[in-house]
Amino acid sequence: MSDYPVSPRNRIKRVGKRGSYDRATVHAILDSALMCHVAYVLDGQPYCTPTIHWREGETLYWHGSSASRMLRAQEQGARVCLTVSHLDGLVLARSGFNHSVNYRSAMVFGTAHLVEDPAEQERALLAITQRFYPGRNEELRPMTTQEIKATTVIAMGIEEAAAKIRAANVGDDEEDGHLPVWAGVIPVSTVIGTPQPSPVLPKHTPLPAHLAAYEPGRRLDAALQETQAIYEKG
């Protein structure tokens, strides 16, 4: 895959060695997360709204209530910046200045638009369940017309994007290396816990095979990358 084009909008300005325009790198960061933050402008005011996203090739989707302020503001072709960030560690240095964090982030720029075609909208709504829980749709009751009407789907082609990654131990100044205060990385990760069944679940309803990726104790980013790969295989 080629790199994303670079413009003043997505050019990495600071610490260039951490930056990348590589599509596979950007995709992996996006696919490893369930939630993103979407920045958009409404009457000159910026908003930063968390939402669930999913990706098909070079298109990102998000959705919500048809009454949502964010979605109504975006459906007419709003400029959007969608960002996904993973915190991977706290980096403690021998100087305040060299403290940092390990992270993986992707910023994506594009123009949001409403998915208007009813067939395309229904396909997108099926995709969100299928992408996170491949095979689950076959076990669910069908969507109702009212549910489809109540939901707005936004799509955005990725025009430009940039990834930024810090994945290293501490970068102390050489002359600080002898100072006798602990320095290093405290890793952090987002992990899956033990499933909590619905209180109205018929007794002995087993955990289905389509949830196998979400094994308790596993990293969520790994599970999400795995389900995306299964989804892409179809």
Added chain:
Amino acid sequence: MSDYPVSPRNRIKRVGKRGSYDRATVHAILDSALMCHVAYVLDGQPYCTPTIHWREGETLYWHGSSASRMLRAQEQGARVCLTVSHLDGLVLARSGFNHSVNYRSAMVFGTAHLVEDPAEQERALLAITQRFYPGRNEELRPMTTQEIKATTVIAMGIEEAAAKIRAANVGDDEEDGHLPVWAGVIPVSTVIGTPQPSPVLPKHTPLPAHLAAYEPGRRLDAALQETQAIYEKG
């Protein structure tokens, strides 16, 4: 503490029962996170930039290189929306429509400005280390004049804010309750791992007492709330 004022900017539009303008609720969500996303506008284009934030009362701070595009755009009094989100669980329902996530998010609105006064800037730079690692500054070498010059600190008074929380099991439609597909919550949490010492650390440098909150296996949000409380006590 009183609620934040409500305007069209921060009014909760959707699923009002999940929303709150309570200051303590907003503070707890902000203080439980190391990273936020900041939305701002530059030449009509929205940007959504992840960064580290810290809070003192009703003021939020973030910082970075003096060459940062984000900070240069914000230091002249830019409107900003700063959002913190915690993902707490995947919510699986008997219908695609009722799938959801458990989360805690806080959106904060204000006007960013540069911390210009050198004494206030130095105090803020000491505060960032002290807030996350209370007591650590006493063990570090002093900041250099060059390090202070190279760093820009942005402050923003919280003008308006809103929290939104979903912390519940699945909300299936009553008539779907009998369907024999697993439904419930798969919890997720961000946890602390085993510290990785710097490869250039003098041998036998112990983990200091000021890192006690970051015990391996503990939830990061709990550790960050604890260090904020220690920091506030002074």
